[in-house]
Amino acid sequence: MAPFSKFFTNFRLSNVLNLLLRTLQLIDGLVVIGLYGIDLNRARKEDKYSDGKWVYAVVVGSLAAATAVGYGLISVFMHYRSLTFLFAWEWTLVVLWAALSGIFGNMYLNEKIEMETGIHRMKVAVGFDLAGMVLWFLTAVAGTLWFFRERWAGRVPRPGKP
Structure with missing residues (x-):
């Protein structure tokens, strides 16, 4: 039980929030x-062209x-100090999610849902696209703030300095 107690003493509220x-x-x-x-699989089964937007x-x-x-x-297993530039990839994901939200939001948000379940599914998908963008934005901002706070405190080495 001793190894687990050491693990949990190093586990902070920020770790729990990060994991959430x-x-x-x-x-x-x-x-x-x-x-x-779903649409890509349907196109594959019907030997139709897979639209690049859905692949994206x-x-x-x-x-x-x-x-x-x-x-x-x-x-959980490492300290962020050893991996200093993780937030840069998160900003890349924010941009990718924003583009995805824009592409499908423009295509489906103004569509009327009549008897078409595919349109409804795509509107739901746009909601998840926007949620993904917001979630990655939150962690990108937090990672950026953390990085610069650590750098100003001198705990993250600057390029070219030991």
């Missing part, structure tokens, strides 16, 4: 993969899900 956000990012990424993957959506969801798992594990 990473879990939400993982769920969001997986839901986006599923919602857009699945790629963004996959990158986000993989990153959420990786960063979640890093926050």
Whole structure:
């Protein structure tokens, strides 16, 4: 039991919050993969062209899900000080999610839902796109603030200085 007690004494509220956000990012990424993957799978079964927009959506969801798992594990088992520029990739994901939200929001948010379940599913997918963008924005801002706070405190080495 002693090794676990050491683990939990180093576990702070910020770690719990980080894991919560990473879990939400993982769920969001997986839901986006599923919602857009339905249309890609249908196109594959019918030997039709897979639209690049849907492929892009699945790629963004996959990158986000993989990153959420990786960063979640890093926050549990390692200190962020050893990996100083993680926030840069999070800002990249914010841009990818923003583009995805713009593409599909422009296509589906003004559409009328009549008897078409596909339109409703795409509107739900746009909601998850926006949620993904917000979640990654929150962690990118937090990571950026953390990085510069640590750098100003002298705990993160500057390039070219030991």
